[in-house]
Amino acid sequence: xxxxMQNPRHLVRRRGQEARLRCSPMKGHSHVYWYRQLxxxxxxxxxxxxxxxxxxxxGMPKERFSAEFPKEGPSILRIQQVVxxxxxxxxxxxxPGLTNEKLFFGSGTQLSVL
Amino acid sequence: RKxxxxxxxxxxxxxxxxxxxxxxxxxxxxxxxxxxxxxCRKEPKxxxxxxxxxxxxxxxxxxxxxxxxxxxLLIRDSKLSDSAxxxxxxxxxxxxxxxFGSGTKLNVKP
Numbered sequence: 001x002x003x004x005m006q007n008p009r010h011l012v013r014r015r016g017q018e019a020r021l022r023c024s025p026m027k028g029h030s031h032v033y034w035y036r037q038l039x040x041x042x043x044x045x046x047x048x049x050x051x052x053x054x055x056x057x058x059g060m061p062k063e064r065f066s067a068e069f070p071k072e073g074p075s076i077l078r079i080q081q082v083v084x085x086x087x088x089x090x091x092x093x094x095x096p097g098l099t100n101e102k103l104f105f106g107s108g109t110q111l112s113v114l
Numbered sequence: 115r116k117x118x119x120x121x122x123x124x125x126x127x128x129x130x131x132x133x134x135x136x137x138x139x140x141x142x143x144x145x146x147x148x149x150x151x152x153x154c155r156k157e158p159k160x161x162x163x164x165x166x167x168x169x170x171x172x173x174x175x176x177x178x179x180x181x182x183x184x185x186x187l188l189i190r191d192s193k194l195s196d197s198a199x200x201x202x203x204x205x206x207x208x209x210x211x212x213x214f215g216s217g218t219k220l221n222v223k224p
Binding site for chain 1: 146148155156157158159160163201203210211212213214215216217
């Protein structure tokens with residue numbers, strides 16, 4: 001049973017480019033969460049999605065950031081017109097969405113903006 | 115007030131020591147509780163769930179005090195490999211949202 005798969009592991013972008021981060025949840029999991037972690041800081045919640053629905057995006061910056069979790073395929077976190085401050089580790093986690101179930105994390109995508 | 119608060123540390127302890135971390139949560143409706151471990155530049159990994167009656171897994175003991183709204187993690191006989199950041203996580207199941215503390219850093223020294 002494959003775990004949460006994120007790709008790419010490392011992504012380098014120049015300022016102004018777009019970054020697309022992908023996350024495939026564990027088999028049987030329909031809930032996906034995205035977190036951002038800056039160096040030496042804690043995990044910051046960004047967005048919580050179920051298939052085809054955004055449940056909570058209270059942690060997402062209002063501009064340039066968007067997320068989706070289509071009926072088919074992985075969840076995508078999209079950052080448009082990246083800036084240096086977007087450089088961080090982006091972790092995706094999934095859960096089956098049942099009571100008392102845990103979160104399982106992918107290995108993360110390290111985004112570096114030059 | 116933050117949903118989950120932890121002492122950031124670092125806790126610097128010698129091998130073999132016993133160390134305890136506490137974590138407080140603000141919402142009394144919280145229902146599920148967990149400790150995660152995060153190594154530098156890696157993803158968080160589940161260490162253990164925390165049950166109302168308290169639970170133990172080898173050298174690790176977790177306890178929950180609902181009245182005072184805090185969770186604790188006790189590590190006995192610390193090993194060098196226990197050096198990591200320990201994250202307290204709380205889930206309010208009705209919303210299925212997971213709230214993370216900022217983590218407590220543990221350094222176990224030889």
